[in-house]
Amino acid sequence: MSGHFLFLLLDLVGTFVFAISGAVAAKQRKLDLFGILTISFVVACGGGIVRDVCIGALPPAGLANWRYLAAAIAAALATISAYPQVRRLRNPVLFFDAIGLGLFAVSGSQKALAYGHNAEVAILLGVLTAVGGGAVRDVLLARVPVILQREIYASAALIGAGIQVACEQLGMAQPWTPWAATFVCVGLRLMSLHFQWHIPTFSDHNAGKTSSDQ
């Protein structure tokens, strides 16, 4: 019961912040009110709907549970009315996207485990839920997809989902485990944005050769 409430809370907060990132991006493209609401809802609930379809939780909570729609609409309206304040953040889309990334990585893997799937399904669906919202937002709005940017992104979601699943599978999960896993993921992502951290890649030792790629 408490676990279920915790999951719902994580998922709704993730919906709220992803909806903010969608609303800011839609507002920057000068969409009208219903366009902003539509983009906010699709971005905030799209990842969770894909997750629910994959684990057979039909109809998807994002469609059937009014709280998700209410969270997305509230976030979009709050963003519109507080837009001058939101804009003072250096890059509000990336900031709220980072928080949503962490929350959805953890809540997505939690829900897959709760439906009886194995650790691999749980981690993969955590990452896909977290990465999906931002990818849909950027494709719909013709922005450079966050997944193409060079900082740590998918790997932060992987680490967040991995911590959560490992703790649950090893019987070490505490009430604060999801928050800790979310904190690690969001922290990694924000620090990689701030310090322009890159993952050491195999491409580095080919740097001279690859620079001539198309």
Add this chain to the structure above:
Amino acid sequence: MSGHFLFLLLDLVGTFVFAISGAVAAKQRKLDLFGILTISFVVACGGGIVRDVCIGALPPAGLANWRYLAAAIAAALATISAYPQVRRLRNPVLFFDAIGLGLFAVSGSQKALAYGHNAEVAILLGVLTAVGGGAVRDVLLARVPVILQREIYASAALIGAGIQVACEQLGMAQPWTPWAATFVCVGLRLMSLHFQWHIPTFSDHNAGKTSSDQ
């Protein structure tokens, strides 16, 4: 029985006109015959397939019922052979997209209700079915997505789906209700294109500030 037939008719006409919009857009991009057929089918049936997956109607009608494939192929072939006539419309993609928007908003919400889902699921799936086809078409063909254009789009689908669901839930549905709801949605969309109507938005009173957004 009559209701079922009416739903199938609405859905097939929607498939036909969305397939025309896909075929015109694919032809403008100079795709070959099978490319045009593929785009037409994906655009016409993609939204309905997502809807059927979300309500658990498997396999999706767009794949299992040959009438949808036949309607999409017939629309694509008709578009190709009557292309000089179709081109005389000022913007054939937007024109047929508007009709498909109305038909899919209404038939999508009808099918969700028929599968026993609540009003919220029905309205949301009506809007997503209606908006999905055009969004997929524009993303695949790298056009400016219709959802980004400033006229009334998602809100017209919302009003169409809302009228249909309200009438059915309140027991006021008549045989002509779906056509009336479709007519309102298509009319709103076409008039907003013609008169360049915009929804009053919260952004208007920030116009001076937002004009400097990226």
Add this chain to the structure above:
Amino acid sequence: MSGHFLFLLLDLVGTFVFAISGAVAAKQRKLDLFGILTISFVVACGGGIVRDVCIGALPPAGLANWRYLAAAIAAALATISAYPQVRRLRNPVLFFDAIGLGLFAVSGSQKALAYGHNAEVAILLGVLTAVGGGAVRDVLLARVPVILQREIYASAALIGAGIQVACEQLGMAQPWTPWAATFVCVGLRLMSLHFQWHIPTFSDHNAGKTSSDQ
């Protein structure tokens, strides 16, 4: 049993080569290691996940069966370490994409038949599985989608899936039938790339008129 093993083999080889095409495309965009792994997995398993969702095979094999994840990761790592060799191919993305196209067209239609669906569902899901991976790759990486290129693409997948389904439905399937169907599809696609074959289209006899299209 043998048929099941054959299907798994086709599907895993298809996953491997699509993951290579995704890894090459992601590396050309200079993504980091986890970005490359994510794109490789999404491209390689995205089409199969959509197919499994449509035929009700939940959770999708691409998420639940570790072999798919392992094949995608192995392909991505092999691509990164042998990148100088891979680059010597004139267009490695299109080359591996063609092989994946044939393998997924055949394995996708096989799996739909194995789940008891009719010939139409099997052929359509074969084509969508085959076309989906490349379309997702190109949309995520903002490349010109392969489906827009003028050579034979969707039609090659249709012929491959059609041969496989026809042989199975007519009771003529041999152990080597899937390989023959794959070979025909891949051969058609590669030859159309090499010789710049085009399908005769209805647009040809309108060439003078359509050249003024937007």
